[in-house]
Amino acid sequence: MKRCLVALHLMLILVAGCTSELDGGPAAPKGSVAVSVHGVNYSGDPFKFGVAHPNAGEDTGVGEHIGPFSAGGTVCCFNLPEKWKPGIKLTVYASHWVGKGASNGADTVDKVHTVELPPYADGQAGELWVMRTAEGGLDVVSSDLQPDHPQWPGKIKGWPEPSLEYRRKRWALLHKNASAYLKNYEDLLKELEETPERSLKESWDSDQKYEPDEIKNFFGFNDPCYADYLKTQLTEGKQYWQARVQQSLKERP
Incomplete structure (x- = not known):
């Protein structure tokens, strides 16, 4: 019993010594x-x-x-x-x-x-x-x-209020980013039209790796329904980034 009381006393001392840290750090001088x-x-x-x-x-x-x-x-x-x-x-x-x-x-x-x-x-x-x-x-x-x-x-x-120079610099970065995404979707649609088999195979491999749930209802890259699905995805992506680019042009500082 005496040993337990000594241990309890030591624990109380340790807790008291840590109080300032638990309350936000050592006390100020x-x-x-x-x-x-x-x-x-x-x-x-x-x-x-x-x-x-x-x-x-x-x-x-x-x-x-x-x-x-x-x-x-x-x-x-x-x-x-x-x-x-x-x-x-x-x-x-x-x-x-x-x-x-x-x-x-x-x-x-x-x-x-x-x-x-x-x-x-x-x-x-x-x-x-x-x-x-x-x-x-x-x-x-x-x-x-x-x-x-x-x-x-x-x-x-x-x-702080951003300067015109800074706002234009930030705008240029965002506009460049949106334009790059738009071009990517345009290129992918062009590839799908010109080399459909290769484009479908590359997209299928990518979807299997990163978005398998999205394509689980298709039997393969040569499934006509998958081709329609991919074209729809790319077309919607192109339209989205076209709108972003147009909106960006309107918002130029």
Whole structure:
């Protein structure tokens, strides 16, 4: 019985020691409060950041990756002083990519920013917002409000709005994608008309591998009903992507 009581006592100690982690991580130092971190990117370049205290050494801090003209999620957590005072400095490790994006061999630009935390709007520490400006600078704000709130204390108001250049670039990619799909269906219909046996055999082999349930009622690639089925599928696909291409042309920024 005594042995059981000792084991129970040890378990209670372990549970007590883990409480702070189960509640969201180790407690903030005295005089500080743990807040969530958000990133907002008002520029046309992909952007990554990590925010840290100046005395954090090699720690690159808390942050995330954000696409052009976008906002990130919620990252936990960063310790801020409960009460603001002049001269609070933060270190922001920032990277952005010029060219095709972070994963396409673009040039990476790394920079370490030292920024001063502006006064807390309501006298208390709020969530920490790290914002890359349209010009490539960095701003930080501590607030529980969002950028589109009427009482948002930051210099930049509202959420990012994509530039015309960026919207046209995105449109060109989507239009190119739709056009490629349309051409693929047109080519497949042409092959079905010019070389029906080979086209039917190739489609049958593909359907057997990837969509067997769709062709279970046909006896083979030379089933006339399968030929009708395939032609209908390809014709409907062509019509769908024709409509997408036409709609894309109407929506060009």
